[in-house]
Amino acid sequence: MPNGDIMKRSPQTQKLEDFLHSSKLVAGGFLGTDTRPLAEIIDADLSTLEQLGYTTGQIADRLAEISDKAKEGLGTRVKISDALEAVTQENRGVLVCPWPHEGHTTKTVTTLYHLPSGDSIQWADMCIHLIREHGFFQGHGSVFRIDPEKLVKIIFS
């Protein structure tokens, strides 16, 4: 592993990393307690995903599909498959993507329950955008960090 301190980072990347660490976006920031450089976080998750045989597009599509179905429940649990139920919580306002472009989403949060295991995972609409557009699953310790391996295991059940 290359040492983050000696890796060359452009001022823009540094600025983005600082911003992703900031709690102005979500409590604790998108990077949580992760001290790895952003590029390293993204590379590690993308290679995990590749080993599992999925693309970020497929993951984002499935998350969006589940969120869309769950939204029809207007706050009550909706059946997604025999193994899955999901519920959304609508929150006022929008989340702005930390990357330098015009991306923003609602603050809706989806909770997905995997009935056989009792496990659940949660994501905000912004997480779908971050995965699809930036290959970013967030840093370790971030509130909305979703481990790609756990994600794949659950969302296609």
Ligand SMILES: [Zn+2]
């Ligand atoms: Zn974006």
